[in-house]
Amino acid sequence: xxxxxxxxxxxxxxxxxxxxxxxxxxxxxxxxxxxxxxxxxxxxxxxxxxxxxxxxxxxxxxxxxxxxxxxxxxxxxxxxxxxxxxxxxxxxxxxxxxxxxxxxxxxxxxxxxxxxxxxxxxxxxxxxxxxxxxxxxxxxxxxxxxxxxxxxxxxxxxxxxxxxxxxxxxxxxxxxxxxxxxxxxxxxxxxxxxxxxxxxxxxxxxxxxxxxxxxxxxxxxxxxxxxxxxxxxxxxxxxxxxxxxxxxxxxxxxxxxxxxxxxxxxxxxxxxxxxxxxxxxxxxxxxxxxxxxxxxxxxxxxxxxxxxxxxxxxxxxxxxxxxxxxxxxxxxxxxxxxxxxxxxxxxxxxxxxxxxxxxxxxxxxxxxxxxxxxxxxxxxxxxxxxxxxxxxxxxxxxxxx
Numbered sequence: 001x002x003x004x005x006x007x008x009x010x011x012x013x014x015x016x017x018x019x020x021x022x023x024x025x026x027x028x029x030x031x032x033x034x035x036x037x038x039x040x041x042x043x044x045x046x047x048x049x050x051x052x053x054x055x056x057x058x059x060x061x062x063x064x065x066x067x068x069x070x071x072x073x074x075x076x077x078x079x080x081x082x083x084x085x086x087x088x089x090x091x092x093x094x095x096x097x098x099x100x101x102x103x104x105x106x107x108x109x110x111x112x113x114x115x116x117x118x119x120x121x122x123x124x125x126x127x128x129x130x131x132x133x134x135x136x137x138x139x140x141x142x143x144x145x146x147x148x149x150x151x152x153x154x155x156x157x158x159x160x161x162x163x164x165x166x167x168x169x170x171x172x173x174x175x176x177x178x179x180x181x182x183x184x185x186x187x188x189x190x191x192x193x194x195x196x197x198x199x200x201x202x203x204x205x206x207x208x209x210x211x212x213x214x215x216x217x218x219x220x221x222x223x224x225x226x227x228x229x230x231x232x233x234x235x236x237x238x239x240x241x242x243x244x245x246x247x248x249x250x251x252x253x254x255x256x257x258x259x260x261x262x263x264x265x266x267x268x269x270x271x272x273x274x275x276x277x278x279x280x281x282x283x284x285x286x287x288x289x290x291x292x293x294x295x296x297x298x299x300x301x302x303x304x305x306x307x308x309x310x311x312x313x314x315x316x317x318x319x320x321x322x323x324x325x326x327x328x329x330x331x332x333x334x335x336x337x338x339x340x341x342x343x344x345x346x347x348x349x350x351x352x353x354x355x356x357x358x359x360x361x362x363x364x365x366x367x368x369x370x371x372x373x374x375x376x377x378x379x380x381x382x383x384x385x386x387x388x389x390x391x392x393x394x395x396x397x398x399x400x401x
Contacts, residue, residue, distance in 0.1 A: 045110045052103035052121075053400040057171070059095045065388035067091035073126050076100075077173030078390065080338070080354040081297040083380040085388035099124040099138050100173055117148040119157075125173065143183060153188040160188055160197040160224040161292060163237040166268035166280045168320035168334035170358045171374040171396040174295065176336035177356035178316030179282060180266060182292050195226040203245045204291050206346050207303035215247040217257075229269075234278065236269035243288050245300050245309055256307035262288025262300065280334075282318040287311040297351050297380070298340040305345070313341040316354075328365070334358045348384035355379045370398045 040049040061068075061075070066087020068074050074082030075095050084091075104121035121144040124130075130138035146155025158164055159182040168175045186199040201218035208215070222243040229236045246259035264286030271279045284293050290300030293316045301309045320334035338354040360374035374396070379389040 050105045058395040061392045086386040163268035176318040178336035178338040204299040220244040234271040239266040260309040276324040280320040285315045294338040353381040
């Protein structure tokens with residue numbers, strides 16, 4: 001108790017010297033300020049905490065078949081659909097970014113109806129606003145914004161179809177190309193190991209007049225059911241997703257209003273190997289996976305000449321190993337493959353197969369500070385047989401707070 005008071009006293013004196021607590025406050029009030037800064041902010045029945053990280057990345061990239069335009073998202077992290085194919089030759093590019101830095105705020109309020117939690121998180125990636133000419137100013141964007149009450153969740157967060165613990169630890173923003181990676185508004189109910197959700201629908205199709213062939217004409221939500229198996233050994237999730245693919249558009253001058261229903265299945269998880277190491281895996285299959293996997297490298301269906309929708313069978317898999325060389329050094333190795341069984345009517349330049357591989361070495365300098373290097377490989381093959389690949393070396397410094 002004496003040591004705790006002494007710590008508060010020293011901290012309060014430091015705050016007073018810095019003017020942090022105000023010139024007219026008492027020593028006890030300054031101690032309260034210090035406690036709030038140490039344990040979060042409390043206002044009435046609400047507890048507020050905040051945190052995030054600063055992440056600085058340096059990337060040296062080589063493309064086998066062409067180059068990426070300045071400002072392309074694929075310059076910041078590996079986006080499979082942006083890997084150049086059939087270009088006039090190879091190219092090399094160097095990029096420095098800090099856009100993946102992140103800030104979050106969470107709160108919990110005790111009410112007569114029970115605890116209500118809120119969470120909001122932003123970063124500065126993929127906004128399309130900003131340039132490198134003078135100030136490198138980029139706009140913040142919402143990653144997560146949701147509230148939770150009892151068994152219910154309302155708002156935007158990871159899709160229930162996505163087992164986040166199965167995502168490999170990579171320095172690249174997303175990592176393995178074949179992963180499920182989807183955040184969207186939803187209403188979710190959780191009871192023990194069972195999760196059920198209605199999630200925001202959106203349809204992506206080949207062959208339409210809309211650009212980028214994304215349609216917001218759905219009148220049925222995406223429905224996801226998930227069952228989680230957990231234990232000291234790790235976890236495994238089994239997920240099923242059903243969704244409506246719908247569009248209203250003029251195709252060849254003829255108006256159409258068409259829809260089809262498809263599905264997606266997923267098994268994913270993380271299995272511990274001893275106290276610190278683990279294996280992470282994902283396997284996905286379905287005829288409506290589309291935007292849910294591989295960062296929408298494949299679309300959910302093809303609009304045929306008669307206006308009907310032909311759904312596209314698709315599968316993807318991810319396998320990763322995390323190994324600790326010591327308490328402060330660790331590595332991650334991840335491989336991934338994705339493929340779509342496109343109908344013969346798609347354009348010859350449509351993506352068919354995606355591969356990726358990652359290997360890194362991470363130094364945990366101190367609890368909040370990590371430094372790391374990563375080798376990244378990605379390749380994309382088209383229906384006509386053309387292919388291209390990306391080779392990248394990434395260096396990262398990250399300070400979490």
